[in-house]
Amino acid sequence: MMRYALHRLLWAIPTLLLVIVLAFLMVHAAPGGPFDDERAPHPDVLATVEASYHLDEPLPQQLGRYLYGLIQGDLGPSFRYPNYSVSELIGHGFPASLKLGALAMLLAVLVGVSAGTFAALRQGSLTDRAVMSFAMTGISIPVFVVAPVLVLLLAVKLHWLPAGWSGSAGAAKYVLPVITLALPQIAYIARLTRASMIDVLGRDFIRTARAQGLGTRSIIRVHALKPAMLPVLSYMGPAIAAILTGSVVVEQVFGIPGLGASFVQGALNRDYTLVLGIVIFYATLIIALNLIVDVLYGVIDPRVRQQ
Amino acid sequence: MKWSAGLLLFVLLLAIVGPWISPYAFQDTNFDAILRAPGFVEAHYFGTDEFGRDLFVRTLLGIRITLLVAVVASLVSLIIGVSYGAIAGYVGGRVDAVMMRIVDTLYALPFIFLVILLMVAFERNFLLIFVAIGAINWLDMARIVRGQTLSLREREFVDAARLTGVSTARIIFRHIAPNLLGIVIVYVTLTIPQAILVESFLSFLGLGVQEPQTSLGSLVNGGVKQMEAAPWMLLIPATLLAAMLMCFNFLGDALRDFFDARHSQ
Numbered sequence: 001m002m003r004y005a006l007h008r009l010l011w012a013i014p015t016l017l018l019v020i021v022l023a024f025l026m027v028h029a030a031p032g033g034p035f036d037d038e039r040a041p042h043p044d045v046l047a048t049v050e051a052s053y054h055l056d057e058p059l060p061q062q063l064g065r066y067l068y069g070l071i072q073g074d075l076g077p078s079f080r081y082p083n084y085s086v087s088e089l090i091g092h093g094f095p096a097s098l099k100l101g102a103l104a105m106l107l108a109v110l111v112g113v114s115a116g117t118f119a120a121l122r123q124g125s126l127t128d129r130a131v132m133s134f135a136m137t138g139i140s141i142p143v144f145v146v147a148p149v150l151v152l153l154l155a156v157k158l159h160w161l162p163a164g165w166s167g168s169a170g171a172a173k174y175v176l177p178v179i180t181l182a183l184p185q186i187a188y189i190a191r192l193t194r195a196s197m198i199d200v201l202g203r204d205f206i207r208t209a210r211a212q213g214l215g216t217r218s219i220i221r222v223h224a225l226k227p228a229m230l231p232v233l234s235y236m237g238p239a240i241a242a243i244l245t246g247s248v249v250v251e252q253v254f255g256i257p258g259l260g261a262s263f264v265q266g267a268l269n270r271d272y273t274l275v276l277g278i279v280i281f282y283a284t285l286i287i288a289l290n291l292i293v294d295v296l297y298g299v300i301d302p303r304v305r306q307q
Numbered sequence: 308m309k310w311s312a313g314l315l316l317f318v319l320l321l322a323i324v325g326p327w328i329s330p331y332a333f334q335d336t337n338f339d340a341i342l343r344a345p346g347f348v349e350a351h352y353f354g355t356d357e358f359g360r361d362l363f364v365r366t367l368l369g370i371r372i373t374l375l376v377a378v379v380a381s382l383v384s385l386i387i388g389v390s391y392g393a394i395a396g397y398v399g400g401r402v403d404a405v406m407m408r409i410v411d412t413l414y415a416l417p418f419i420f421l422v423i424l425l426m427v428a429f430e431r432n433f434l435l436i437f438v439a440i441g442a443i444n445w446l447d448m449a450r451i452v453r454g455q456t457l458s459l460r461e462r463e464f465v466d467a468a469r470l471t472g473v474s475t476a477r478i479i480f481r482h483i484a485p486n487l488l489g490i491v492i493v494y495v496t497l498t499i500p501q502a503i504l505v506e507s508f509l510s511f512l513g514l515g516v517q518e519p520q521t522s523l524g525s526l527v528n529g530g531v532k533q534m535e536a537a538p539w540m541l542l543i544p545a546t547l548l549a550a551m552l553m554c555f556n557f558l559g560d561a562l563r564d565f566f567d568a569r570h571s572q
Binding site: 011012014015018019022023026027029030136137139140141142144145148149151152156237241244245248249252253263264266267268270272275276278279282283286287290 | 412415416417419420421423424425426427428429500504507508511512513514524527528530531534535538541542545548549552553556557
């Protein structure tokens, strides 16, 4: 088991390094500098500013400096908010995003697995078809369409829920953002669960359990759920990435001061260091969570460890 | 499936001929007619936006650009994916192992964020959107094509070609590639909605297509800003985008079932 986990870890490190170098080079290959403005500063001023950010050094040296800072958790200064470092800005926005993402993930797994199992037990029935049509719709409609339409209906027209983030207290402000973020994942997980549950329920050991007189409820709970969850578990990696991407939109629409919102702001302001820092932060998060999922998979299914 | 294909064709036709039906141009502003509701008065079928621009024409232009980006991006991913997968599958052995390991590693990258980074760095270059989106989506295609090629290269006609001295490159592109057509068509149909999604996501954030040009994503974004005063500005492009994505997904699923059924026979 240790060897398997270590092997996974050894794959994660070069992947992360690849992202960092790729992202760094992309930003530095950009035509024009970060201080190109409509009113061009005096060349001497520009040279001094560039020197203070080490932009006058050769590229490999800059990359080395960046990596060295990265090890210590230092992502450099923000180009647009000179009083803040990128790490400070990330630390500022991340808690709100984390809460939102974690709640959405929890909701997605709970509702998705229940709906998928429910549909699998009634395969071919009207309920099954209804759940699956809903799932197809949920997968097809992007977050940035669902979010504003829900706000328009439930907040602006019906006044059931608050539309914005600031000014409204309590749990109510979480309802719409979390549901919006979770919806496509619910749909995806429901489809996955249904397919794998139908597969598992057709196996011999389930027939044996049924022959021993076990009720459907305990067959699902004791025998079927664990093997049926494997495809769902391996979907967790992409799901995490999708929720991070979705949170960029959701934070924008609901005005949540999270990491996604600062990412978009940074992108529109051309704040190179901030955008680069957040991309690296997201990448680290995704790769680390993928690693955890992989190791968990190995714990649950011993067959994977043999490879 | 018929419904999906029919609806898509109708939307496509509308996008092509639509601008001739309307007397307005997509970039013309009219400050005497801002935020008009949809109706047949003055031929503003979908209403107007906060600059008095006609939304019928802008929506159709948006569909055009969205579809254009999606089709070109899918072609880019098709070319990369099929060549990569066919080479890996045909050459096999160690080359195949290394090439597929690279694909596995690329799967773990948060591509959408790298694309945003690219957009920030290169000033939202229109051509770049095509290439960037295509560069994301080739991984699935490469995997599928590799799998198919692995089984195709054992067939007699490939042996025959090899025996008569046909070069490896020619075998891959003249003998193997045409046989991949069915499965490739299915995956292109499934790649198009993904490309639409990425393009409209970028445009929604203001990082994609730039004003006065427009796409369905930027129209939805514009609609969000005027949601309370002019809900049609949000609802019309949002519904169209959702409907188009659903049609492509249904069509892709149906085609996959069709080809799968034929393969298993």
